[in-house]
Amino acid sequence: MDKTDLLIKNYKKSQIRFRNVMVLLSLLMAAIFTVGLSVAQYPITFSETIKILIDNLNNTVDIETYDDWIKNEIVINMNIPRLITGMCIGLILSVSGAIMQITVRNPMADPFTTGISSGGLLGASLFIAYGICLIPTLTGNTAIIVNAFIFSLIPTAIIMLVTSFKKNISPTMMILTGIGVMYIFSASSSLIRYLADPTKGAEIYRWSLGSLGKVTWDNLYMVVIAAFVAIIAGILLSSKMNTLSQGDVVATSMGLNVRRLRLISLIICALVTAVTVALAGSIGFVGLVCPHIAHALIGRNNKLVVPCAAIVGMVMLVGCDIVSKVILTYGLPVGAVTALIGSPIFIYMLIKSKKQSW
């Protein structure tokens, strides 16, 4: 065997860990999904769930009692879309976080760093409190979704504008611009909530907490498409992210247009995250922490980090969502539960991690 073959063999061997991690996480995801099908505040046994699934697949649904109806409703129209939403949003946030952290060179970056969620909240608040929608013909939930989506893209648009005026802007300055815009937007939302009447104020507050339960079969396709866009973009960009992780100067000498790469990543992350914000509100933590968990598990090669972060994000969000449904009789906001469960895991992994990555 010549030396190159030996090198390739050893290199492949060094990636076995990646394969194992991916297999384990996939199994975990499958298990969580299966359990998640029957978890609800209304008691449903696992065998009932299986029966409902089989009946629906065979089109032999037989609803006789209220009990049958509500169980069917929960499994088919609530749990399944919610699980798929959780997987898609977990993937989107985690992959966007992984892309953002590398391209803006900042371990604290996440899909919300650039002010996306504050934009979404302002859009939603404007409609809930004053009925202002950017597309005036829309009403109800659609109007909130559209408003939140468009407004959440404004901070990114401002960053792009600033970047095009100032040629040698550093990635930190890009983030700081986003943070500046974020404060303006958050303050405006707070004012609107403060001035609005109490019922509307409460509705704004509920919206701002973020929940996976708002997505239905009718708009599920949006998060699914966004998730595909996120993972494909992540995989395509991963080789360029590796180059960029050698530093801006080296990346430039390798023929990479660093500024353009930053803008493209920013736009893609903004678009897919805006979809999640519009449909489920802002769910923090996943986008910040899951990429770091992926790094701790399999290292720094972005070609491996992107798929690993994707599945870590799914497991984390769906897992925590299930816990949040059962933890108290009335359920808790998933964002809070993710942070409460995830943070100790994250801190533990940071302490245990031998690789000093940042």
Next chain:
Amino acid sequence: MTDLEFKYPNKDVLHDITLVFDKPELVGILGPNGVGKSTLVQCLDHILEITGGRIVLNDKDLNEYKQKELANIIGYVPCSSSDTFPMTVVDTILVGRQPKSGWKVTREDFEVVQESLEFMDIEDLALRHFNELSAGQRQKVMLARGFAQRTDILLLDEPTANLDIKHQYSVSKRLRKLCHEKNLLILMVCHDLNIASKYCDRIILMKDGAVYAEGTPNDIITKENITEVYGVDCNILMDCNRPFVIVDDEKLE
């Protein structure tokens, strides 16, 4: 290049530089700190854009090249590499293949990586993580990444920084060998006068943002030039027919 000029908004860094590189050779760029050596090298790779003058590469103005095309002609290894993320050594060197192969890693890429590892004598480090390495080992990995780019021109900013004396000499010797065997043009920024003198075919001595003198080591490394450019007195001995500088520190504080 002719009349090259580079300014930062309120400071002239380089001016009136005219140099011709027309054959494969190992060129040392010498000069005191802050004289513009690194800036010159970055201008040559179009990382910094010159503010005056003209750089012509293979009969075509440097500005007309796309950065991607340049990446297949010129390789650049900066002096420090503190702002990198710790991938494995193989992954780091594979980055050097990105301009040629893009996303997919082929067997050919691994052949090049293997050759680069052998050339820098770091085969044993192949699967270690970059952040676990010593400064000198990192330096070698960075150089290996530069070679893996397989360009005809290599710009190296202090390739022997962080290396111990044995490796300073062995790396320099390898560079010279590489340059002559594969017909490459290698420009290296260097602080060690004796290494430059021993291994370079040609030396460019810079002072105050301009070229003070250029020519063979024997012509350039002289008592007068060193005193004038660096402001230190010295004596020159001859070793293997090349000048060797011994600093006389009597007048220094």
